[in-house]
Amino acid sequence: DIQMTQSPSSLSASVGDRVTITCRASQSISSYLNWYQQKAGRAPKLLIYGASGLQSGVPSRFRGSGSETEFTLTISSLQPEDFATYYCQQSYITPDFGQGTKLEIK
Amino acid sequence: QVQLQESGPGLVKPSQTLSLTCSVSGGSISSGGYYWSWIRQPAGKGLEWIGRIDTSGSTNYNPSLKSRVAISLDTSRNHFSLRLSSVTAADTAVYYCARDSPFTIFGRGGYYYYGTDVWGQGTTVTVSS
Numbered sequence: 001d002i003q004m005t006q007s008p009s010s011l012s013a014s015v016g017d018r019v020t021i022t023c024r025a026s027q028s029i030s031s032y033l034n035w036y037q038q039k040a041g042r043a044p045k046l047l048i049y050g051a052s053g054l055q056s057g058v059p060s061r062f063r064g065s066g067s068e069t070e071f072t073l074t075i076s077s078l079q080p081e082d083f084a085t086y087y088c089q090q091s092y093i094t095p096d097f098g099q100g101t102k103l104e105i106k
Numbered sequence: 107q108v109q110l111q112e113s114g115p116g117l118v119k120p121s122q123t124l125s126l127t128c129s130v131s132g133g134s135i136s137s138g139g140y141y142w143s144w145i146r147q148p149a150g151k152g153l154e155w156i157g158r159i160d161t162s163g164s165t166n167y168n169p170s171l172k173s174r175v176a177i178s179l180d181t182s183r184n185h186f187s188l189r190l191s192s193v194t195a196a197d198t199a200v201y202y203c204a205r206d207s208p209f210t211i212f213g214r215g216g217y218y219y220y221g222t223d224v225w226g227q228g229t230t231v232t233v234s235s
Contacts, residue, residue, distance in 0.1 A: 031217075034222070036222070043226065045225075046221045046222055046223045049219045049221035050211045050214065050217075050219030053209055053219065055223065087153055089153075089155075089222075091206075091219065091220045091221070095155045096168075097153040097154070100153070
């Protein structure tokens with residue numbers, strides 16, 4: 001099994017801040033890494049596929065990068081609607097999610 | 107626009123089998139290239155991938171659940187289903203059905219990257235006597 005580890009588990013930030021969330025894989029997954037945003041009581045929403053591909057309709061302030069075992073999701077200027085929980089997911093073999101990063105308002 | 111809707115019992119007794127159906131509207135489940143997936147989330151916890159099926163009927167399951175899970179496809183009814191046997195309280199969760207779509211990225215040599223781009227609203231299943 002491939003283990004996905006996100007850091008930090010939680011993060012406090014302010015509107016306008018730049019934030020970065022990291023996801024590490026226990027072995028190389030090339031660029032088979034997705035990012036999702038989940039708001040309370042809602043289904044997750046795909047933000048990034050293939051480590052850096054921006055899903056249609058997702059604002060350009062969301063940026064994914066990385067390859068092999070280390071990946072990042074960067075939000076360039078936080079907006080009020082961005083406070084949510086973020087999950088990475090490897091799609092290299094049978095998919096698996098990271099444990100999530102809760103982004104809260106400071 | 108494809109939409110997904112989960113249905114099934116909200117309460118299942120321990121040791122019994124959990125059965126859920128995902129109805130697909132706005133598109134055909136027989137359309138090639140997609141995976142049809144199940145994901146769950148216990149209250150206050152993270153996402154757990156359960157398994158998926160493609161249009162040929164080929165399945166992949168989470169190794170930790172593989173002995174208890176079966177996902178099937180019914181093209182005549184345009185839906186797919188989840189069965190999870192021998193349930194315990196640990197199987198209490200919100201269950202989501204979803205569609206995985208293939209994406210390409212310019213300059214990446216035609217590789218397909220699957221992402222879960224369509225989700226049902228989720229249905230809560232409680233395992234309790």
